[in-house]
Amino acid sequence: MIGIESISSYVPSSSIDNIQQGKGFGEDEAFIRGKIGALTLPIANDIESAAYMAGEAINRLCQKTNICHREIDVIALVTQNPDHSGIPHTSGLLHGALGLNEHTACFDIGLGCSGYVYGLSILQAFMKEMGYKRGVLVTSDQYSRIINRNDRVTSLLFGDAATATLLSESGTWGISKPLLATSGKMGSALMKKNGALHMHGRQVFDFASREVPKQLRDYLQVNCLSLEEIDAVCLHQGSAAIVKSIAKRFPGNEDKFINGLERFGNTVSSSIPLLLEQHVLDTDYENVLISGFGVGLSWGTNLLSRLH
Amino acid sequence: MLSLEEIQNILKKSGLSIVVDESSYTKTFTDIGIDSLDLYAFLSEVELEKGIKIEDNEIETISSLKSLNELLCCKMENKE
Numbered sequence: 001m002i003g004i005e006s007i008s009s010y011v012p013s014s015s016i017d018n019i020q021q022g023k024g025f026g027e028d029e030a031f032i033r034g035k036i037g038a039l040t041l042p043i044a045n046d047i048e049s050a051a052y053m054a055g056e057a058i059n060r061l062c063q064k065t066n067i068c069h070r071e072i073d074v075i076a077l078v079t080q081n082p083d084h085s086g087i088p089h090t091s092g093l094l095h096g097a098l099g100l101n102e103h104t105a106c107f108d109i110g111l112g113c114s115g116y117v118y119g120l121s122i123l124q125a126f127m128k129e130m131g132y133k134r135g136v137l138v139t140s141d142q143y144s145r146i147i148n149r150n151d152r153v154t155s156l157l158f159g160d161a162a163t164a165t166l167l168s169e170s171g172t173w174g175i176s177k178p179l180l181a182t183s184g185k186m187g188s189a190l191m192k193k194n195g196a197l198h199m200h201g202r203q204v205f206d207f208a209s210r211e212v213p214k215q216l217r218d219y220l221q222v223n224c225l226s227l228e229e230i231d232a233v234c235l236h237q238g239s240a241a242i243v244k245s246i247a248k249r250f251p252g253n254e255d256k257f258i259n260g261l262e263r264f265g266n267t268v269s270s271s272i273p274l275l276l277e278q279h280v281l282d283t284d285y286e287n288v289l290i291s292g293f294g295v296g297l298s299w300g301t302n303l304l305s306r307l308h
Numbered sequence: 309m310l311s312l313e314e315i316q317n318i319l320k321k322s323g324l325s326i327v328v329d330e331s332s333y334t335k336t337f338t339d340i341g342i343d344s345l346d347l348y349a350f351l352s353e354v355e356l357e358k359g360i361k362i363e364d365n366e367i368e369t370i371s372s373l374k375s376l377n378e379l380l381c382c383k384m385e386n387k388e
Contacts, residue, residue, distance in 0.1 A: 035345045202364070205348040241345040248323045 002124050002135075003171025003307050007277040008060035009163045010053050011264065015040040018156060018265070025152040032156065037240025037261030041159040044142040050079045051093040053162035054140040058098060061136065061164040069098045073132035074105040076123045078115035078139045078269040080295065081146065082108060091138070105130070112190075113236045113294025115139060115269030116165075117302050120175050123167055137165040139269035148196040157239055158197075159265030163273035171307065173281075173288075178302035179219045181211070186297040204294070208242045212293050212301075213249040219289070219301045227253045230303075231285035236292040237261045237271040268294070276304075309377050309384070310354070318357055322349040333374040340373075354380075360387065 018041050022032040032039065044053065054077055062069055077091035084093075091106035100106075105126075111118055119137045127135045140162035147154050167175075189203040212235070220226060227233075233256050235243055240261055247257035260275045267274060272290050280288055286306045293299035310318070312328060319326050326341045337347055351362055354376070360383050370376045 031343060031345075035343065200364075201345075202348050202351075202367070205345070206352050209349065209352060239345075241349070244323060245349055 001171070001174060001307065002127050002167055002169060003175060004120075004173040004276075004304065005166040005168045005171045006061060006065045007163060007165045007273050007281060008057055008064050009161060009270070009274055009277055010056035010060060011161045012042045012044045012048050012053070014045055015042045015159075022156060025156070027152075027156070033240075035239065035241045036156050036265075037237070037243070037259060038157070038159060038265030039262050041144075041265040042161060042263075042267075043144045044160040048142065048160070049083045050077075050081055050140040050142065050162070051083045051090045051097060053142070053160070054079075054090070054094050054138045054164070055097050057138060057140070057162040057164035058094070058136060061166055065166055067134065067166075070101045072100060072104055072134050072136055074123065074127060074130070074135040075100070076107055076109055076119055076126070076135070076137050078109045078111055078119045078137070079141050080110060080112050080268065081141050081143065086110075090140070094138070105132075111298060112141075112268050112296065113238070113266075113271070114180075114292040114296065114298040114300045116272045117178055117290055117292040117300035118180065119269070120165070120167070120302065121178050124175050127167060133169055135167045137167060139163045139273060141268040141270065143197060143266075143268055146192055146195065146197045151196070151198075153199050153201045154197050157266045159267050161264055161267040161270040161274060163270045163277065165273055173304045174307045176223070176303040176305065178300050179215055179222065180300040181215060181298070183207070183211075183297045187295075189297060190295045204238075204297075205242060205245070207297055208238055208293055209245040209249075211299060212246050212291055215299060215301050216246075216250075216289065216291060219303070223303065225287075225303070227256070230256060230287050230289050231283075232280060233257045233289045233291070234272050234275040234280065236294060237264070237266055237275070238294065239266065309381055310373070314357070315373060318350065318353045322346070322353045324350065328373070333377070334372055336371050337373075358384070360384070
């Protein structure tokens with residue numbers, strides 16, 4: 001059975017002090033800590049493109065798991081800020097940079113904050129169909145390149161990062177069947193216009209605080225589960241306010257909703273795998289819900305269960 | 309029209325531990341401790357509670373519980 005074997009990440013060393021940045025917008029430290037959640041935002045430099053950061057995340061994954069690059073059968077790369085505007089596809093550039101086997105399949109997935117939930121199921125199904133043994137799901141985005149630093153709605157939120165998740169037959173976390181949803185008519189709430197990201201804060205907040213709890217409940221119901229059987233919930237880290245707003249709709253279980261915003265901010269499709277890497281994989285948890293939501297608007301929820 | 313009791317209840321549902329009294333009506337949201345993100349959460353709960361939609365241009369007209377109540381009165385009358 002194909003499951004998650006390991007996760008590694010790459011976070012740029014340069015960062016913005018978000019408390020200082022907040023002061024520039026008239027926000028105090030309490031607001032940044034309590035509502036935004038990110039005290040620092042990692043920012044990619046000119047060299048740290050989507051392909052570069054993805055490559056570094058894969059190098060770390062290979063080192064951690066003692067596999068060589070040429071043993072990778074397939075790479076699926078989730079990004080919305082591809083090198084060279086996506087031509088050629090960033091996973092192709094990554095293939096060249098890492099010197100991968102010619103028989104390695106590479107493709108990009110153009111999703112944002114729901115990308116990891118989608119990506120796991122896409123890659124798992126593809127590997128099963130193709131009979132592949134090792135696949136890597138990469139997430140890599142530098143939203144800092146499309147942020148207008150004078151825009152208080154987006155400037156305080158987004159950080160850059162990349163992750164690499166190894167899926168293999170030796171995986172220790174099983175991937176269930178996800179619930180996926182899209183509201184294309186709401187797409188303009190979070191959209192790149194004239195080269196910069198524009199976010200309608202209230203619409204995105206309302207969407208997340210209403211639709212995500214509903215999908216989490218639907219997921220539990222469809223799978224005959226209760227939240228009491230779930231050890232942790234890894235939500236996309238939109239902001240501290242959004243994570244809290246969703247968590248409070250599950251009274252008595254708020255502590256299960258992990259907050260990992262402090263050092264990274266909202267890293268788009270990397271936020272869930274960063275949580276898994278740092279707060280889940282080395283624990284004795286058995287069942288973990290993951291839920292990604294954002295650009296699209298698109299949202300998806302799935303269950304990861306430890307394999308015995 | 310929201311009574312103090314209803315406001316207190318909605319604040320609680322919004323996850324805000326803010327206590328309001330009669331004097332709160334005329335104070336700005338900021339002065340009673342509701343920041344910009346709290347306001348999203350609060351108005352979202354108001355919409356659910358009252359079964360109405362507060363448009364973006366209407367938000368610009370409300371800065372206090374008093375002006376929120378005036379808007380709600382208007383909207384409830386139109387609804388009827």
